[in-house]
Amino acid sequence: MSVFLRVLAIFxxxxxxxxxxxxxxxxxxxxxxxxxxxxxxKVVKIMKTSCYDCHSFETKWPxxxxxxxxxxxxxxxxxxxxxxxxxxxxxxxxxSQKEKLKKEIYRTVAGPMPLPQYVLLHKNARxxxxxxxxxxxxxxxxxxxxxxxxx
Numbered sequence: 001m002s003v004f005l006r007v008l009a010i011f012x013x014x015x016x017x018x019x020x021x022x023x024x025x026x027x028x029x030x031x032x033x034x035x036x037x038x039x040x041x042k043v044v045k046i047m048k049t050s051c052y053d054c055h056s057f058e059t060k061w062p063x064x065x066x067x068x069x070x071x072x073x074x075x076x077x078x079x080x081x082x083x084x085x086x087x088x089x090x091x092x093x094x095x096s097q098k099e100k101l102k103k104e105i106y107r108t109v110a111g112p113m114p115l116p117q118y119v120l121l122h123k124n125a126r127x128x129x130x131x132x133x134x135x136x137x138x139x140x141x142x143x144x145x146x147x148x149x150x151x
Contacts (some may be wrong), residue, residue, distance in 0.1 A: 021068065026075050029057045043138045047087060050114050050125040054081030057088045062121070063138035077115065106139040 019088065037044065053059050065074045085101055089147055105113075110132050114125050127135075 026061060026065065030048055031057050035069050035089045035091045037042045037087045039138055043134055046135060052087060054078050055085045055087055057086070069078055102139040109118050109135045
């Protein structure tokens with residue numbers, strides 16, 4: 001057997017073993033409609049297209065989210081995204097938590113969110129300037145500007 005075939009066989013074996021390793025966290029828990037975010041329909045539509053896969057219990061799990069090791073990264077992104085902000089439990093947050101989250105949304109919507117690797121695979125999630133302004137207007141309670149700090 002040639003060296004190339006041995007290496008290929010080792011990679012295939014490792015790939016198969018990866019598929020067997022259990023990895024927790026992939027779920028879409030039931031939604032309580034009373035806790036969902038209430039925002040203008042236009043803003044919610046933008047959020048559902050660009051944010052909900054990581055920041056809600058309504059994640060659409062693509063086929064590659066079932067294939068390790070890619071699935072591990074995707075599941076981690078969703079778990080961390082839901083911890084940071086979950087639009088399905090918005091009304092369970094306190095008023096101060098909501099204001100803090102709105103500032104964070106205002107700050108990140110024009111930069112790091114949605115994540116570049118997500119937009120790479122979900123072209124329709126890319127936010128236009130008009131969509132960014134709509135979300136920022138909502139996040140600023142119609143004021144159009146929130147003073148944020150850069151980390």
